[in-house]
Amino acid sequence: MTLLGYRLPGMSSLLIWGLLWEIIGQMGLTFFVPPLSEVMATLWEVIQTAAFRKALYETAYAFFAGVFFAITIGIPVGILMGKSRLLDELLLPWVNVFLSAPLTALVPVLMVLFGFGMKAIIITTTLFAIWIIILNARAGVRQINRSLVEMAHSFGASPWRAFTQIYFWAALPEILGGVRIGIIRAVKGVIIGQLLISIVGFGALFELYSANFLMAHFWAVLIVLFALAFTISEFLAYLERRVSYYAAKR
């Protein structure tokens, strides 16, 4: 976008919103919204505390473990569902149910099954992320060019080779799209897990700050979380663009 002949850098609209936030904060309308400058100063302080680093570590651990399982289970299951009619009939209703179900309601059940520790949080994260990854991998495989499959078959490709050399690569743009959305959902999952199951990580910080009305601290951690989620999502979107240059030519 250009303004008065100057090219504005990306996301410059954030400046306007930041300014608005600062004005509202300075007016002291509500304790709920401290000025942005105060939040930023607090953010700097918070980052340096041991409690924050511990929370970051705990959250990152649960997040990456959950995403890891969602990807390593979700992609092969989705590809197999796309290939096998039987498996598809068997699993698709469940995938659709879990995709649209309010998973938060399931979290207490998970606590009963897997206890109050890290395990239950990781499983919650996986459950939030995995369904869309499965569905996208399935969709990617189903739109595969039939003659690519015939080609691999005619040159004597084994099922394993066809799987790794054809199906995976042909479905890659859709798979990456699914992983990106899945990861965004995993951020939700890990925070909900930390709030509901056991008060650890960022969930514990949110709980602590909001219970003590430390709003600047609360917003600071939230901004950190948003920034992390946004960075990961943008990185995946970049990867997606890199591989989809050929998607249009399939």
Add this chain to the structure above:
Amino acid sequence: MDMSQTKTPVQPVDAAPDSAVSTRNISKTYGAVEALRDLSLEFPRGQLTSLLGPSGCGKTTLLKIIAGLLEPTSGTVEVNGKTVTGPGPDRAFVFQDFALLPWATVLRNAAFGLEMRGVARAEREDRAAHYIKEVGLSGFENAYPHELSGGMRQRVGLARALAVDAQVLLMDEPFSAVDEQTRRKFQEDLLNLVRNENKTFIFVTHSIEEAVYVSDQIAILLPRPSRVSEIIRPTGFRGKGVDNIRRDPEYLDIVDEIWASLRSYVE
């Protein structure tokens, strides 16, 4: 053997030709639809046989059955005397829509058949590079398919099929997705290929002119259900050079004759 035929066109081709591929009593039904009925055909070794017919006559179905990609409902296919049960290293397929891997370079695409057969990387890339040169694409080894024209993509498909060195080349309307000028060049190149490579070609087309131009033997298939209605062996103009074929009287007569027998099947 084919060399002598191309140079002495008067010699009869059908003097007990040795068959590379035979189909015996092939039938194929899809539910209630009968695609092929009791089809038997011999494909002479070292020659190019066209399967020609109106659309929906099952010529591609027959080609895929020979390739082992489809199973016939009844009947058998023999390649060099051995019954076909699936795809094998004795046959290579050239696809109508090229079937190239969009994420792989020309070199890797051309070597893909060898890769699937477990040939070591250095060797398969050597062989692929050789055939990329053979089909006139040297310099494009590291290009991606979407950077090439349709004709060039089909040359990659051809290089891939040649690189595995199968005795039988199965071509499913290989030139139908390329423009007319490129198609003519392809047809001339194909004639040289049949002459120089000691391979048996089976070629599916819906173009009468193309079939007569490139074929040693033309099998005309009629639809619903498909059977072979006629086998034509153009011999007279084979040795006259690629430039003279299209104005040869025999070429023109055969084209007319085939059109006369097919016209009633065109809706």
